[in-house]
Structure formats: C-alpha cells, structure tokens
Amino acid sequence: MLFNSFDFAIFLPIVFTLYWLSRKSVKLQNLIIVISSYVFYGWWDWRYLFLFILSITTAYITGRWMDTVEDRRQRLWILLSCIILNFGILGYYKYANFFVANFVDVVRFFGMSLSVDRLNVILPVGISFYTFQAMGYTIDVYRRDLKAAHNYIEFTAFISFFPQLVAGPIERAANLLPQFKTARHFNGVEASDGMRQILWGLFKKVVVADNAAVVVNAVFANVGAQSGSTLALGIVLFAFQIYGDFSGYSDMAVGVGKLFGITLMKNFATPYFSRDIAEFWRRWHISLSTWFRDYVYIPMGGNRKGYARTVVNTMVLFLVSGLWHGANWTFVAWGAANALLFLPLVLRRQNRKHLDIVAKGKLLPNARELGEMLLTFTLSTLAWVFFRAVSIQQALQYFKGLFSLSLFQLPTLTLDIGVAIFAISVLVVVEWLGREGSYALERVGLVQSRPVRWAIYYAVLGLVIAFGVSSQAFVYFQF
Amino acid sequence: MKNFLTKLMLFLLPIVLAGGLAEGALRSIPNDYATKAKAVIDKAESLEVLFFGSSHTLYGIDPSVMSIEGYNLAHPSQSIDLDYRLYQRFAPQLPNLSTVVITVSSFSLFSTLATGLEQWRLANYAMYYDLKLPWSLENQTELFSNAFKTSALKLWRYYVSNQNPIWINDFGFQAKPASTTLDFTESAILAASRHTYSDWSALEQQTQALTEFVASVTAKGQRVILLIPPATAAYVERISAAQMTKTREIIQGLAESNALVTVLDLLSDDRFELGDFYDADHLNQQGAHKLSELLDSLITTTP
Incomplete structure (x- = not known):
C-alpha cells in the first residue's frame, strides 16, 4: 500500500x-x-x-x-x-x-x-x-x-x-x-503537526520526485543521445528525485506516527545544505547511517585504530552501505565514491567540523558557506550517477557524455523540465527557510493567524493537486 | 480529539466541495463516450450493423456512406474485451442487428486498455457506458482518471472558450484530415514500436474474449466480419511479423469453424493508396469512405 x-x-x-x-x-x-x-x-x-x-x-x-x-x-x-x-x-x-x-x-x-x-x-x-x-x-x-x-x-x-x-x-x-x-x-497539537508533515512529504514525493522522475527516466533511457548539459540537468534532477522520494516518504512516516502518538526518528535533515560530505552523511538517511556507524563502523574500531584501519573501516562502511541499497555493482561503486569523498575528512579529523545547521539564525548563507554547499552538492550529485545507472558501463558512458564540450550547450528544455525545476525551486526555498525545524513546514504551525496557516496549507495542497504525478512507487521500496 | 477532527473536516470541506463541483462540471461536458451510448439507444430499432475496434475503426469506418443502418462504436485504444462488453451491453436492445464488424489490428490480441498507456480512458466505460469495472476512484471518476492539467483544460475549453468537445458525426465516425505533418516512415516507426509487444501475456485473455464474442454473436444468428484494417507499406514492413502470423492464425481458425464468420484482410490491399491515409496506420476521410463502401458492399451482397 x-x-x-x-x-x-x-x-x-x-x-x-x-x-x-x-x-x-x-x-x-x-x-x-x-x-x-x-x-x-x-x-x-x-x-x-x-x-x-x-x-x-x-x-x-x-x-x-x-x-x-x-x-x-x-x-x-x-x-x-x-x-x-x-x-x-x-x-x-x-x-x-x-x-x-x-x-x-x-x-x-x-x-x-x-x-x-x-x-x-x-x-x-x-x-x-x-x-x-x-x-x-x-x-x-x-x-x-x-x-x-x-x-x-x-x-x-x-x-x-x-x-x-x-x-x-x-x-x-x-x-x-x-x-x-x-x-x-491523543494530542491535537501533535496530530496537527503530523498532518502538516504528511502534507509536506506528499509534496516532496508527488510534486518534486515524481515530476523529476519523468525527465530523469527519459535522460537515462538514452544516455548516448544526450548533450553534456542535458546529462548534467538529468543528474541534478535525479539528486532531487531521490531526495524528494525518500525524505518525502520519511516525512509521511513520521507524520503518520504522530497521528498515533508515536515519535519516530528524524531520517533527513536538509542534506543538500551540507558544507562537506561528512555533514551530508550526518543528514542523509540518518537511521541507516547511524545503524552502520553503531553496529559496523564503531565495533570495527572506527577511526581510533590508526590511519590504515580508519581507511579500511571507512571503505567497509560505505561499500556495505552501497550494497545494502541493491544487488548491483553500481551501488558498490556509489558507496566507494562516497568513501573516497569522505576519507580525506576523516583522516584529517575534519569530519565533525560542521555539526550545527548552516547559517543558523540568518536568512542567507555567506559566500563561503554557499561555495561549500555548492561543492558538496556537486560531489554528492556526481556520485548519484552510479546509483541511478543500470550498470557500471552506463555510468561511465554518462560521465563521458557529461564531461564533454556539449556540457556548455543549452540543454533541450521541455515543459516537463520546467515543471520539475519549478517544483525543485519551491522545495529548496521552503526547506531553506525551515531548515532549523525538524521538517520544513514545522514553523508554519507556530504562525498565530489561522487564515495564513491555512493559506499555506492550501497552497501546498494546490501544488500537489495541480502538479502531482499519481501512483509512482517509492524508489526505496525496492531496497 | 474532537477539536482536531473538526478542524480537519473544516480544512477538507472546501477541497471536497471543489472536487465535487469539478467532477459534476466535467461530467456535464458532452463527450464521445456519452454521445455514442445515447446514439445507440436512440437508434436501437433501426441499427443493423455495429462496428467495433480502436482508432483504426473510429477514423476508418463511416456508416453514413453505407446503404445499411450502422453505427461506429469504436474508441481510441479500445481493446477486444471492451468491444465484447459493449456488444453485451447493447445487443439485447437491438432487434434488427444482423452484422457485427470487429476490427482486429496487429496489436488487438496482444494488448488491453486496462494495462496499456491509455488506461485513463477506462473510466469512460464505467461512467458513460455503465460497464462494471473494479471499484477505484481512477475507474469511476473524471477527476481521478485524468491528470489535473487535462481536467483543467477540458473545463476551460468547454466553459470558457466555448469549444465543441464532440468530434464524431451522427454515426460515431470521426474524420481525420488528409495527412499528418509526420512523414509516413517516421509515423510507421513510432506506430510499429507502440504496437509491438514482447510480452504476450494478454494474448490468452484477448483470444478468449474474441472467441466468446464471436460465439455470442453467431449464436443469435448474426454475422461476424473480422477485419484486418488497411495500412501503409511502411507500417506493414515494421510491425511484428510474429504478432500478425498469430493474429491471422486465430481469426482464420474462427472463420473456418463457423460459417457466419468472414475474415476481411485488407492490411496490404492495393486498393488503398498513400492518399487514403492520414498517417502510417490510420485512414483519412477519403480512405474511410473507400473502406466503408467496401464493407457496405460485402455486407449487402454476401448472403
């Protein structure tokens, strides 16, 4: 169901x-x-x-x-x-x-x-x-x-x-x-909060993820025929598809839990606003990352047994995590790519540099924070190529096409791409404004005026109805 | 709890009301399905021939040029199981029905509307033909069977732009213009790819539906014409040879076992020229007239 x-x-x-x-x-x-x-x-x-x-x-x-x-x-x-x-x-x-x-x-x-x-x-x-x-x-x-x-x-x-x-x-x-x-x-305030979180999760799933999926599927169906810029657009959209799909599900799960008076753990914490890969992994699929940390990485010695063991333990952690996602070498390669991005930080003991939320209490990040976030997003997105590709060969073909001169051409723009970009823009703005809450719309519940609150809910619901793509299965169901 | 539920109801009420209004407004827009359902009943006493099939029939057979009283009950992507159910729905009310023409295209035995790309059309059969479908909002409502954009456009075109949503004539036929902007080869590649099935899981169900359909018609002493519609050479070269062989084998088998069944295979018939086609596999108005006259002649001259 x-x-x-x-x-x-x-x-x-x-x-x-x-x-x-x-x-x-x-x-x-x-x-x-x-x-x-x-x-x-x-x-x-x-x-x-x-x-x-x-x-x-x-x-x-x-x-x-x-x-x-x-x-x-x-x-x-x-x-x-x-x-x-x-x-x-x-x-x-x-x-x-x-x-x-x-x-x-x-x-x-x-x-x-x-x-x-x-x-x-x-x-x-x-x-x-x-x-x-x-x-x-x-x-x-x-x-x-x-x-x-x-x-x-x-x-x-x-x-x-x-x-x-x-x-x-x-x-x-x-x-x-x-x-x-x-x-x-029963707690009415908590139940209302749950409904709000379900609404936001639904938006992430049916508006962001499912509209992005339409474009991503077309791009990956014919990688060889796409320009570098279209491939770049395709993988950026996939980054938001997988985020919208999975974090949307998690938001709905946590929201439904609240309706039953049950508190489930937070699974995503605006990971694309991370300033390095270590922070990204503290904010992405938190329940799985901490599971592997507590039951695999730390029992193996973590980063406490010298450089060589740290390298081995980190590689094992990411490779196993990759394999957890599916029985394909592409997932192993995705894990390995993330391990290689993570290792320099853990070896230089820089992996716990960013424990707080970016630009806390401020409306906008500074130039350095923005640069760090863009770099982290770019690196994690490049790794997603392995995750989405059906084979290592397709991933390599994707990279070959991506890093070609056609990267500097304008991508072919269609209405589907326009809708997906619009949906992602709404997501990024709302998640940025709500990044200090446990989910993006949480603070809306604090707005005193009911008409304003409801206007926001109706606006989100309107987007779900107008742009929602119905009945696409959740990507993570296959894992 | 009471407070929460009251607020939730209040919040949902405008959405439910708007949805109900939109559903009502959408259903009030005239459409081909409702029009055909009403037309068959209105003409019940006089109808002698019914034509079933998908777009190949809808755009290919115009009963208005025939000497006999016929009606085109085809819709885009209508599969044989639905042809049969429509026959079951109307046949008891048609006292003079003597012939049923069933179009069997290259894909007809290998696909169903319910599992195809155009499954959103299925709801029309429940809403306007009163066929019983598995209960789901997608199967029973305009709002849930179509994308929001489609519904919004329908409402806009009818209520704001005053556009006529009916394209069929009084005999259920929809005319296609002389030719599409695609060239025939390009159109053949697209159509053949759409009509080729690697998965033949629908074959058993559709063969059974066709067999029961034919048996049901002939049991009443009515005649069946199994028509393979004409297509361009570009299309014929590209469609699945295996599907065509299987299709011919099945319909020939039905004809051989029942004297009331005739097969009319016009797939590569040289009486149809490029000028008769709208695209690689659909006739234009001129081609439709040619096919209709041919069928008329077959129905009226063969005892």
Whole structure:
C-alpha cells in the first residue's frame, strides 16, 4: 500500500479511529497496530507475511533467550545464529542472483563453462528495513544495552509499525519499543503537526520526485543521445528525485506516527545544505547511517585504530552501505565514491567540523558557506550517477557524455523540465527557510493567524493537486 | 480529539466541495463516450450493423456512406474485451442487428486498455457506458482518471472558450484530415514500436474474449466480419511479423469453424493508396469512405 494511494486514504482513517477508540487499553492499541501493519504489508503480497513473521519471531525468541544467558560467548552464538538466519533470508532474496551471476562471470573468466539459471524470486518489500531493525534490537540485547522484550505483541508492534515498515526510518528499539509499553494519549497539537508533515512529504514525493522522475527516466533511457548539459540537468534532477522520494516518504512516516502518538526518528535533515560530505552523511538517511556507524563502523574500531584501519573501516562502511541499497555493482561503486569523498575528512579529523545547521539564525548563507554547499552538492550529485545507472558501463558512458564540450550547450528544455525545476525551486526555498525545524513546514504551525496557516496549507495542497504525478512507487521500496 | 477532527473536516470541506463541483462540471461536458451510448439507444430499432475496434475503426469506418443502418462504436485504444462488453451491453436492445464488424489490428490480441498507456480512458466505460469495472476512484471518476492539467483544460475549453468537445458525426465516425505533418516512415516507426509487444501475456485473455464474442454473436444468428484494417507499406514492413502470423492464425481458425464468420484482410490491399491515409496506420476521410463502401458492399451482397 502506497502512502500516496486511495487505498491508504481509506486505510488510515479506519485504523486511526479504531486505535483511538481503544485508547483505554494499551494492549488493544498494540494489537490494532499489529493487525493493521499486517494488512498494510499483506496488501502488497500476503505470502511474504510469513517471512516477515519469521523474522519478528526469531528476533523475539533470540532476545528472550539471550536475556537469560549470562555467558557472553554463549550469547554471541545465539546472536550469530539469529543474524545468520535473518541475513541469510535477506541475502537469498536480495543478493543470491547477484552473487551467482558474478560467480559465473569469474568461472568464465578462467575459461571454464558454467550455466546457472537465475532464481525466480521477488524481493519482499521492506525486507532490508525490517531485517536491520530486528537485528539492531538483537545486537542491543546481546550487548546488554537493552532488556529483551517480554511481550510478543509489543515487540511485533515495534518491528511492524506500518508507517515505517517498508521504507524506514530504521528505528532503534531504545526509542520505539518503550513507546509501545506505555499509554498513548491523543494530542491535537501533535496530530496537527503530523498532518502538516504528511502534507509536506506528499509534496516532496508527488510534486518534486515524481515530476523529476519523468525527465530523469527519459535522460537515462538514452544516455548516448544526450548533450553534456542535458546529462548534467538529468543528474541534478535525479539528486532531487531521490531526495524528494525518500525524505518525502520519511516525512509521511513520521507524520503518520504522530497521528498515533508515536515519535519516530528524524531520517533527513536538509542534506543538500551540507558544507562537506561528512555533514551530508550526518543528514542523509540518518537511521541507516547511524545503524552502520553503531553496529559496523564503531565495533570495527572506527577511526581510533590508526590511519590504515580508519581507511579500511571507512571503505567497509560505505561499500556495505552501497550494497545494502541493491544487488548491483553500481551501488558498490556509489558507496566507494562516497568513501573516497569522505576519507580525506576523516583522516584529517575534519569530519565533525560542521555539526550545527548552516547559517543558523540568518536568512542567507555567506559566500563561503554557499561555495561549500555548492561543492558538496556537486560531489554528492556526481556520485548519484552510479546509483541511478543500470550498470557500471552506463555510468561511465554518462560521465563521458557529461564531461564533454556539449556540457556548455543549452540543454533541450521541455515543459516537463520546467515543471520539475519549478517544483525543485519551491522545495529548496521552503526547506531553506525551515531548515532549523525538524521538517520544513514545522514553523508554519507556530504562525498565530489561522487564515495564513491555512493559506499555506492550501497552497501546498494546490501544488500537489495541480502538479502531482499519481501512483509512482517509492524508489526505496525496492531496497 | 474532537477539536482536531473538526478542524480537519473544516480544512477538507472546501477541497471536497471543489472536487465535487469539478467532477459534476466535467461530467456535464458532452463527450464521445456519452454521445455514442445515447446514439445507440436512440437508434436501437433501426441499427443493423455495429462496428467495433480502436482508432483504426473510429477514423476508418463511416456508416453514413453505407446503404445499411450502422453505427461506429469504436474508441481510441479500445481493446477486444471492451468491444465484447459493449456488444453485451447493447445487443439485447437491438432487434434488427444482423452484422457485427470487429476490427482486429496487429496489436488487438496482444494488448488491453486496462494495462496499456491509455488506461485513463477506462473510466469512460464505467461512467458513460455503465460497464462494471473494479471499484477505484481512477475507474469511476473524471477527476481521478485524468491528470489535473487535462481536467483543467477540458473545463476551460468547454466553459470558457466555448469549444465543441464532440468530434464524431451522427454515426460515431470521426474524420481525420488528409495527412499528418509526420512523414509516413517516421509515423510507421513510432506506430510499429507502440504496437509491438514482447510480452504476450494478454494474448490468452484477448483470444478468449474474441472467441466468446464471436460465439455470442453467431449464436443469435448474426454475422461476424473480422477485419484486418488497411495500412501503409511502411507500417506493414515494421510491425511484428510474429504478432500478425498469430493474429491471422486465430481469426482464420474462427472463420473456418463457423460459417457466419468472414475474415476481411485488407492490411496490404492495393486498393488503398498513400492518399487514403492520414498517417502510417490510420485512414483519412477519403480512405474511410473507400473502406466503408467496401464493407457496405460485402455486407449487402454476401448472403
């Protein structure tokens, strides 16, 4: 079920009503969350519910088991068996064909003949998200950072909470699980804030991302025929497409969470206003970046074990993060490109230089900040070429075309491009003005005059209706 | 909670009202679907022939030049399953119906409107022909089946610019001008690419629809003409040979097993010249008259 679908427009009010009618019983509210989350997930393909339930149940049993075992070594074995099972399922559905194809290529490279049929499997929606959420929990319990959940329904509600189930944020048990243990009380201000955030997320998805996608798809469908300037425009539009798509989903997820009295973590913090790549990665897909930081990078030693280990750890972090996005060398190359951009900062201990928001309290950035933001945007956008390309060859062809003399020609302008640029301009202005809030429109809620507030909402809604492209799936569903 | 819901309702009320008004205004605009649905009922007592198909039929057959009473029930991208459903919808009300002409183009057995690029047209069949479609806002409303821009333009053209939205004549035929600005080769490349399907998953469903359609018509003692419409050589050279072979195999099979079924294969018929075409695969008015006279002759002279 897509957030931007009619099905969801019916589903949400029904669940909302049932949930708050049951406000006197936390157990009943959790049960409603679980059932509605299963319906939400099963709407796509009910057969994969069994896989989902298996993942939840193994994580729950593992947690309970580890809670009773004092010996760390024994706990480690329990943890590993759970991780192997869950990452095994993820690996089978997501990476089996990729690894088999590469194995066949290697065998053929050595002159041997081998033919293996592709596995006929469909990637279950959201498997990377819920597997990581469940595994984060088991690692926390293993480390004794968290007490194991003792209520299966509460635990299931934590893993399956439908707003964040299929595309994150990848929640931490320490944040989300306690919220399912305590009574939730309806808060009108919070619910209004949630609606506002949903509206902004919808704008980012159906106006910005989906209009940009129309142009981007056309550009990438025929890379060889495009001028350098059109390719430049294409990849800039893709940078906003992927941002609008994913951060739009996250905004809607967080907004829906607020309607149910649940606070989900912030997943994006205006990443394109970053002054270096390290800041960009602190602001982009925060829930995944921090997951890898806490469960991969830091346990490997982070940047505390000398230059060589820092280089290795950073490369591993970004390569694994790239591979998480999909079973294709393009994602690995995208991860590697970001690692190469990030490494100089971490080796010079400059990676925590920009911890605050740019031009805080000011209307405009200074020239230096503007230059830094433009450079960071350019570098991250160039890396997106790998992410969007269907193959390494296409990415290289893209770069070849991009850095040609035709870069200085005027790109072919169409109405679609005009609409996409207009949508992006609105996004950039509103996000800049609202960059100090938890999302761009948050401050609108502080405007005292209701007519002004509503005029802003109607304006955004008007853009959604006038320029929205309907029913495009979310890019991150495929991850 | 009460305060929140009240505010939400108040906020949504103008949107719902505006949407309802726009939907009503859009449905009040005359259109080809509603016009044809009404025309068939109005002419029910006298209609002898019905012509089904996609744009190849809509622009290609003009019953007004025929000696028999016919009506063109084709619409752009109308697939065979919808032809059949329209026949089921109207046939019981047509006491004098004796012949049904079904156009089977190179793509007809390999595509459905519901899964094609023009699926937004599907809602018209629910709204104006009262066909039952799976319930969704996209399938049942003008507002949700079209892009906002399309709806806004429709409203503007009809209510502000006073443009006539009806292009068909009293017999359901829409005339195309002499020729398009594209040259025939360019138009053939585009059309052939649009009409070639690597995925043949619709074949079974459409073959079944055609078979049931033919069986249903002939069971009433009515005659069926399965027409492969004329096209330019540029188009014929470029369409999928596999699709054409399969199409001919299926319709010949239907004709061989039923004496009331005739196949009229005009795809490369040399009676049609370049001057008869609007583009690579659509007849212009002159070509439509030629095809209509040919069909008239076939229907009236063959027992």
